[in-house]
Amino acid sequence: MDRITYIIGAGFSAPAGLPVMSNFLAKSKDLYYSDIDLYRDFGRVFEQIRSLSYAKNYYSTDLMNIEEILSIQEMSEFLDGRKLSSDFSDFIIKTIEAYTPKLKIESRAANWYDHIFRGGRNIEALGIFVTSLLGVRFDDYRNSSPRGPVLLKDEHKDYAYSVISLNYDMLLENYADYLGRSFTTSGIESLGFKTEGYDPEWSVPHLAKLHGSVHTNEIVPPTWAKGTHPSIVTTWKTAYQILKDSNHIRFVGYSLPVADSYLKYLLKSAVIESHHLKSLDVICMDWNGDVRTRYEDFFALSNFRFKNSSVVDLAREIAAATVSGGGIGTEVRTFRAAETAYETFMSK
Template sequence: MDKTVYILGAGFSAPLGLPVMSNFLEMSKDMYLTNTIRYKDFPKVFESIDKMHKTKSYYSTDLFNIEEILSILEMRDLCGYSKNRKIFINYLIDVIEYHTPTFSRPNSQPANWYDHMFSSFRDYFWFIASMFSMQVIGNNMSNLMFELQNQKSMSYGIITLNYDLILENILYYIKSIFNCRNNFLLEKTINNSLSSSSVYLSKLHGSIDNRIIIP
């Protein structure tokens, strides 16, 4: 069986409206203005970033890139300044969650149900379906079923540099809305007994669901 590993960067999630490293700060400022009470700690993050401009006197850095900012905070954390880093992690999670789209139940009425199946998220859903070698059974939205192909010719794995939960949310959506004959899983722990209905997912920079963010 052939094996393929996909490596995903920020460009994978950006079309869904999630910020990338270069516009993260700008989008978070717009977000802050929508609810200054809920995001009351954001100004502390913005102030910390402004203070970091002193570091540019010692080495070249891009303070519009959120990963470089996180790296500087990581170094400060090693020196005992952990409070700012915790606030910054919460800030990252808030921004990502705010911009993560929700997936609503598809309309079962259109005759061209295939095109309307997942609306503007269609390509992402079919990407997940292909990773799991799912085949779709049924001829309309009311009786669709996903199941594992009888003879898999490929085995897939995913490495992502993103913190978001786009992949996890799409798989959860498929399993919660449609009938699935198999227990499809994104496996994040290496083991010797990976089931045929599971796909390895490695998140190199961490994930917002476990609040582990690595620069």
């Protein structure tokens, strides 16, 4: 069985409408001015950001990028012996929650396989991709009551998946929850991601969120000071176990920022203990070639594969290969079909 780990960045969630570092501030201001009473606490954050503009008198500073803002803010608070202020944490959480798509349960039409996830083509494609990660498939059972799609555990064990996320959002968890609430299940004891501890058998896909999550209100800014947050040490240890046991590592929607040295050292330390790492792949939008250059500088493996593309393009390839319509007997296959589609996508 091959163990495949996806390392996902902001580019994974952005097609679903979530903000990225470069547009986070603009999107939060859209929220604020759409309902000043509801988001009145944002005003204090914007005022703090304005106060940082003094630094621009002396240094080149991009105060439209939330990562730059958080780095300066966290340095000040760290030197005062404090964590990131609750105003900034709430600001991040509320902005992400506002832009996270709501997956609504609706009645199933006869052509349900064309509308498994409502919300547009991106939401649909990403949902099918997450379904494949969870190792489940649909079957339009003739004997089901009421007749319609039934969610089954995939019987093939050629591949197992885990995810290491650099995002705060609940997109993956929401998809898993939606599947469990929307469809009849058969033979599935637990549907979702394992978010605590490490399972050496990979019987359930892991999800290690290195920067915390809006669900737990634990926000660890993507800055230099990750080491000052002991609450996430367990998660990083889990990520280390995942990486050292992985046969394939795939970076999706992650541009490998120069400043993000912590992840680089995590990868380097894990590979020392890795017994059978076969491949490294990157799927990320690269407008001017900088992203590929950073990966080339980081990887010693000369034959790693780089795909200048979006996760949605990959997800649509997998959806096209795994979803088949046609009435009774319709099924959404995973594992083998998804992996075949992945290889086809990378070879284009």
